[in-house]
Protein backbone atom coordinates (compact mmCIF):
# COMPACT_ATOMS: atom_id res chain seq x y z
CA UNK A 484 0.00 0.00 0.00
CA UNK A 485 1.33 3.45 -0.91
CA UNK A 486 1.28 6.48 1.39
CA UNK A 487 -1.34 8.04 -0.86
CA UNK A 488 -3.63 5.03 -0.60
CA UNK A 489 -3.21 5.06 3.18
CA UNK A 490 -4.13 8.77 3.34
CA UNK A 491 -7.19 8.07 1.17
CA UNK A 492 -8.32 5.40 3.62
CA UNK A 493 -7.80 7.83 6.50
CA UNK A 494 -9.95 10.47 4.80
CA UNK A 495 -12.62 7.93 3.86
CA UNK A 496 -12.91 6.42 7.35
CA UNK A 497 -12.27 9.69 9.23
CA UNK A 498 -9.77 7.70 11.27
CA UNK A 499 -6.04 7.25 11.63
CA UNK A 500 -6.41 4.57 14.28
CA UNK A 501 -4.13 1.55 14.38
CA UNK A 502 -5.30 -1.27 16.65
CA UNK A 503 -2.63 -3.44 18.20
CA UNK A 504 -3.24 -7.18 18.27
CA UNK A 505 -1.08 -8.11 21.28
CA UNK A 506 -3.06 -11.22 22.02
CA UNK A 507 -2.28 -12.79 25.37
CA UNK A 508 -3.93 -16.07 26.46
CA UNK A 509 -3.85 -14.84 30.07
CA UNK A 510 -5.98 -11.85 29.13
CA UNK A 511 -8.51 -13.13 26.60
CA UNK A 512 -12.01 -14.08 27.84
CA UNK A 513 -12.22 -17.55 29.41
CA UNK A 514 -14.87 -18.92 27.05
CA UNK A 515 -12.49 -18.52 24.05
CA UNK A 516 -9.92 -20.85 25.58
CA UNK A 517 -12.13 -23.85 24.64
CA UNK A 518 -11.74 -22.97 20.95
CA UNK A 519 -9.31 -24.86 18.71
CA UNK A 520 -7.25 -21.69 18.04
CA UNK A 521 -8.06 -19.18 20.80
CA UNK A 522 -5.54 -16.58 19.58
CA UNK A 523 -7.06 -16.46 16.11
CA UNK A 524 -10.65 -16.63 17.39
CA UNK A 525 -9.95 -13.59 19.56
CA UNK A 526 -8.27 -11.68 16.71
CA UNK A 527 -11.06 -12.49 14.26
CA UNK A 528 -13.73 -11.29 16.69
CA UNK A 529 -11.77 -8.07 17.38
CA UNK A 530 -11.23 -7.44 13.64
CA UNK A 531 -14.87 -8.17 12.77
CA UNK A 532 -16.04 -5.73 15.46
CA UNK A 533 -13.55 -2.89 14.93
CA UNK A 534 -12.48 -2.77 11.27
CA UNK A 535 -14.79 0.11 10.34
CA UNK A 536 -13.12 2.36 12.94
CA UNK A 537 -9.46 1.83 12.06
CA UNK A 538 -7.11 1.96 9.09
CA UNK A 539 -4.38 -0.34 10.43
CA UNK A 540 -3.77 -3.40 12.59
CA UNK A 541 -0.47 -4.10 14.31
CA UNK A 542 0.13 -7.59 15.69
CA UNK A 543 3.16 -7.52 17.95
CA UNK A 544 5.10 -10.63 16.96
CA UNK A 545 6.30 -11.35 20.52
CA UNK A 546 2.77 -12.29 21.54
CA UNK A 547 2.70 -15.02 18.87
CA UNK A 548 6.30 -16.24 19.17
CA UNK A 549 5.60 -16.78 22.87
CA UNK A 550 3.30 -19.71 21.91
CA UNK A 551 5.70 -21.38 19.46
CA UNK A 552 4.26 -23.06 16.38
CA UNK A 553 0.65 -22.54 17.53
CA UNK A 554 1.33 -18.82 17.94
CA UNK A 555 2.96 -18.52 14.52
CA UNK A 556 0.00 -20.36 12.93
CA UNK A 557 -2.42 -17.92 14.59
CA UNK A 558 -0.36 -14.99 13.26
CA UNK A 559 -0.42 -16.48 9.77
CA UNK A 560 -4.19 -16.97 9.92
CA UNK A 561 -4.65 -13.40 11.19
CA UNK A 562 -2.70 -11.75 8.36
CA UNK A 563 -4.40 -14.02 5.79
CA UNK A 564 -7.81 -13.07 7.21
CA UNK A 565 -6.94 -9.36 7.06
CA UNK A 566 -5.57 -9.55 3.52
CA UNK A 567 -8.55 -11.55 2.27
CA UNK A 568 -11.39 -9.65 3.97
CA UNK A 569 -9.90 -6.17 4.46
CA UNK A 570 -7.28 -5.55 1.76
CA UNK A 571 -7.62 -1.77 2.25
CA UNK A 572 -6.38 -2.00 5.83
CA UNK A 573 -2.67 -1.33 6.40
CA UNK A 574 -0.89 -4.12 8.28
CA UNK A 575 2.14 -3.75 10.52
CA UNK A 576 4.27 -6.62 11.77
CA UNK A 577 5.62 -5.18 14.98
CA UNK A 578 8.82 -7.20 15.11
CA UNK A 579 11.47 -4.51 15.79
CA UNK A 580 14.06 -6.33 13.70
CA UNK A 581 17.61 -5.16 12.89
CA UNK A 582 20.67 -7.14 11.73
CA UNK A 583 23.39 -7.19 9.05
CA UNK A 584 22.18 -6.87 5.47
CA UNK A 585 22.27 -10.55 4.59
CA UNK A 586 20.08 -11.40 7.58
CA UNK A 587 17.87 -8.32 7.24
CA UNK A 588 16.93 -9.53 3.74
CA UNK A 589 15.63 -12.78 5.25
CA UNK A 590 13.58 -10.85 7.83
CA UNK A 591 12.15 -8.71 5.03
CA UNK A 592 11.21 -11.80 3.02
CA UNK A 593 9.61 -13.37 6.09
CA UNK A 594 7.29 -10.43 6.74
CA UNK A 595 6.70 -9.10 3.21
CA UNK A 596 6.68 -12.27 1.09
CA UNK A 597 5.93 -15.18 3.42
CA UNK A 598 3.38 -13.36 5.60
CA UNK A 599 2.48 -10.51 3.22
CA UNK A 600 2.43 -7.66 5.74
CA UNK A 601 2.51 -4.08 4.40
CA UNK A 602 5.18 -3.01 6.87
CA UNK A 603 7.52 -4.09 9.64
CA UNK A 604 9.01 -2.20 12.56
CA UNK A 605 12.82 -2.00 12.47
CA UNK A 606 15.42 -0.88 15.02
CA UNK A 607 17.96 1.58 13.53
CA UNK A 608 20.93 0.74 15.75
CA UNK A 609 22.88 -1.28 13.15
CA UNK A 610 22.55 1.43 10.51
CA UNK A 611 22.13 1.71 6.75
CA UNK A 612 22.82 -1.87 5.61
CA UNK A 613 20.47 -3.26 8.26
CA UNK A 614 17.58 -1.03 7.13
CA UNK A 615 17.88 -0.74 3.33
CA UNK A 616 17.02 -4.44 2.67
CA UNK A 617 13.53 -3.65 4.04
CA UNK A 618 13.18 -0.79 1.52
CA UNK A 619 13.62 -2.90 -1.62
CA UNK A 620 9.95 -3.94 -1.82
CA UNK A 621 7.61 -1.60 -3.74
CA UNK A 622 4.45 -0.88 -1.76
CA UNK A 623 6.03 -2.11 1.51
CA UNK A 624 7.39 -0.02 4.36
CA UNK A 625 9.91 -0.20 7.18
CA UNK A 626 8.85 1.68 10.30
CA UNK A 627 12.01 2.79 12.04
CA UNK A 628 12.17 3.35 15.80
CA UNK A 629 13.03 7.03 16.34
CA UNK A 630 11.78 8.19 19.73
CA UNK A 631 10.00 5.41 21.59
CA UNK A 632 7.23 5.73 24.16
CA UNK A 633 8.98 3.99 27.06
CA UNK A 634 11.06 5.47 29.89
CA UNK A 635 14.22 3.79 28.55
CA UNK A 636 14.04 6.09 25.51
CA UNK A 637 15.92 8.61 27.65
CA UNK A 638 18.88 6.21 28.09
CA UNK A 639 20.13 6.68 24.51
CA UNK A 640 17.64 8.25 22.13
CA UNK A 641 17.62 11.76 23.64
CA UNK A 642 21.35 11.78 24.40
CA UNK A 643 23.27 14.42 22.42
CA UNK A 644 25.64 13.03 19.81
CA UNK A 645 27.68 15.53 17.77
CA UNK A 646 25.35 18.30 18.96
CA UNK A 647 22.13 16.50 18.12
CA UNK A 648 19.95 14.06 19.99
CA UNK A 649 20.45 10.52 18.75
CA UNK A 650 16.82 10.23 17.61
CA UNK A 651 17.29 13.38 15.47
CA UNK A 652 20.40 11.85 13.97
CA UNK A 653 18.44 8.67 13.21
CA UNK A 654 15.74 10.66 11.39
CA UNK A 655 18.25 12.74 9.41
CA UNK A 656 20.52 9.85 8.45
CA UNK A 657 17.72 7.46 7.52
CA UNK A 658 16.07 10.13 5.34
CA UNK A 659 19.07 9.74 3.01
CA UNK A 660 18.81 5.94 2.70
CA UNK A 661 17.95 4.45 -0.68
CA UNK A 662 14.14 4.35 -1.05
CA UNK A 663 13.66 6.37 2.12
CA UNK A 664 10.23 7.27 0.72
CA UNK A 665 9.26 3.78 1.96
CA UNK A 666 10.27 4.66 5.53
CA UNK A 667 7.93 5.60 8.35
CA UNK A 668 9.03 6.37 11.90
CA UNK A 669 7.91 5.45 15.41
CA UNK A 670 7.43 8.32 17.83
CA UNK A 671 5.77 7.58 21.18
CA UNK A 672 2.57 9.47 22.06
CA UNK A 673 4.02 9.99 25.52
CA UNK A 674 6.61 12.32 23.93
CA UNK A 675 4.22 14.45 21.85
CA UNK A 676 6.04 17.70 22.67
CA UNK A 677 9.01 16.47 20.61
CA UNK A 678 6.84 16.16 17.49
CA UNK A 679 7.18 19.81 16.51
CA UNK A 680 10.95 19.43 16.10
CA UNK A 681 10.59 15.98 14.54
CA UNK A 682 8.34 17.45 11.86
CA UNK A 683 11.14 19.87 10.90
CA UNK A 684 13.31 16.85 10.01
CA UNK A 685 10.67 14.57 8.45
CA UNK A 686 7.87 16.93 7.38
CA UNK A 687 6.11 14.51 5.05
CA UNK A 688 6.71 11.08 6.57
CA UNK A 689 4.10 8.92 8.18
CA UNK A 690 4.63 8.49 11.91
CA UNK A 691 3.43 5.47 13.86
CA UNK A 692 2.51 6.84 17.27
CA UNK A 693 1.91 4.22 19.98
CA UNK A 694 1.20 5.08 23.61
CA UNK A 695 -2.35 6.43 23.56
CA UNK A 696 -4.54 4.54 26.05
CA UNK A 697 -2.72 2.27 28.52
CA UNK A 698 0.49 4.36 28.42
CA UNK A 699 -1.34 7.68 28.91
CA UNK A 700 -0.36 9.62 25.74
CA UNK A 701 -2.70 12.39 24.56
CA UNK A 702 -4.29 12.14 21.11
CA UNK A 703 -4.93 15.89 21.03
CA UNK A 704 -1.27 16.73 21.77
CA UNK A 705 -0.08 14.27 19.12
CA UNK A 706 -2.35 15.89 16.53
CA UNK A 707 -1.42 19.42 17.56
CA UNK A 708 2.29 18.86 17.02
CA UNK A 709 2.46 15.96 14.56
CA UNK A 710 -0.36 16.21 12.04
CA UNK A 711 0.41 17.32 8.48
CA UNK A 712 -1.81 18.32 5.57
CA UNK A 713 -1.77 14.66 4.46
CA UNK A 714 -2.42 13.66 8.12
CA UNK A 715 0.86 11.71 8.36
CA UNK A 716 -0.14 9.90 11.54
CA UNK A 717 -1.12 6.38 12.54
CA UNK A 718 -2.00 6.45 16.22
CA UNK A 719 -1.91 3.05 17.90
CA UNK A 720 -3.84 1.84 20.91
CA UNK A 721 -3.79 -1.79 22.00
CA UNK A 722 -4.74 -2.86 25.53
CA UNK A 723 -7.26 -0.04 26.05
CA UNK A 724 -9.21 -1.41 23.06
CA UNK A 725 -8.72 -5.16 22.84
CA UNK A 726 -9.00 -5.79 26.59
CA UNK A 727 -11.82 -3.30 27.23
CA UNK A 728 -13.87 -6.20 28.66
CA UNK A 729 -12.97 -9.66 29.97
CA UNK A 730 -16.48 -10.98 29.39
CA UNK A 731 -18.39 -12.43 26.46
CA UNK A 732 -19.04 -8.84 25.33
CA UNK A 733 -15.29 -8.25 24.70
CA UNK A 734 -15.70 -7.55 20.97
CA UNK A 735 -18.55 -5.06 21.48
CA UNK A 736 -16.56 -3.36 24.23
CA UNK A 737 -13.52 -3.13 21.92
CA UNK A 738 -15.71 -1.69 19.15
CA UNK A 739 -17.08 0.95 21.55
CA UNK A 740 -13.54 1.99 22.58
CA UNK A 741 -12.33 2.05 18.97
CA UNK A 742 -15.34 4.13 17.94
CA UNK A 743 -14.70 6.57 20.80
CA UNK A 744 -11.12 7.11 19.59
CA UNK A 745 -12.24 7.31 15.94
CA UNK A 746 -14.79 10.00 16.87
CA UNK A 747 -12.03 12.01 18.57
CA UNK A 748 -9.85 11.56 15.48
CA UNK A 749 -12.64 12.67 13.14
CA UNK A 750 -12.80 15.95 15.08
CA UNK A 751 -9.06 16.44 14.66
CA UNK A 752 -9.42 15.93 10.89
CA UNK A 753 -11.98 18.74 10.48
Ligand SMILES: O=C(O)c1cc(=O)[nH]c(=O)n1[C@@H]1O[C@H](COP(=O)(O)O)[C@@H](O)[C@H]1O
Pocket residue numbers: 503505543577604630631632633669670671693694695696697698719720721722723
Ligand atom coordinates in the same frame (compact mmCIF):
# COMPACT_ATOMS: atom_id res chain seq x y z
O1 LIG B 1 6.82 -0.10 17.78
C1 LIG B 1 5.83 -0.04 18.52
O2 LIG B 1 4.71 -0.32 18.10
C2 LIG B 1 6.01 0.53 19.86
C3 LIG B 1 6.96 1.51 19.99
C4 LIG B 1 7.00 2.27 21.16
O3 LIG B 1 7.77 3.23 21.27
N1 LIG B 1 6.15 1.98 22.17
C5 LIG B 1 5.22 0.98 22.08
O4 LIG B 1 4.45 0.79 23.02
N2 LIG B 1 5.18 0.19 20.95
C6 LIG B 1 4.25 -0.96 20.85
O5 LIG B 1 2.90 -0.47 20.81
C7 LIG B 1 2.03 -1.30 21.57
C8 LIG B 1 1.44 -0.46 22.70
O6 LIG B 1 0.43 -1.14 23.37
P1 LIG B 1 -0.53 -0.42 24.46
O7 LIG B 1 0.35 0.25 25.44
O8 LIG B 1 -1.30 -1.57 25.05
O9 LIG B 1 -1.43 0.54 23.71
C9 LIG B 1 2.88 -2.48 22.03
O10 LIG B 1 2.78 -3.53 21.07
C10 LIG B 1 4.30 -1.95 22.03
O11 LIG B 1 5.26 -2.96 21.77
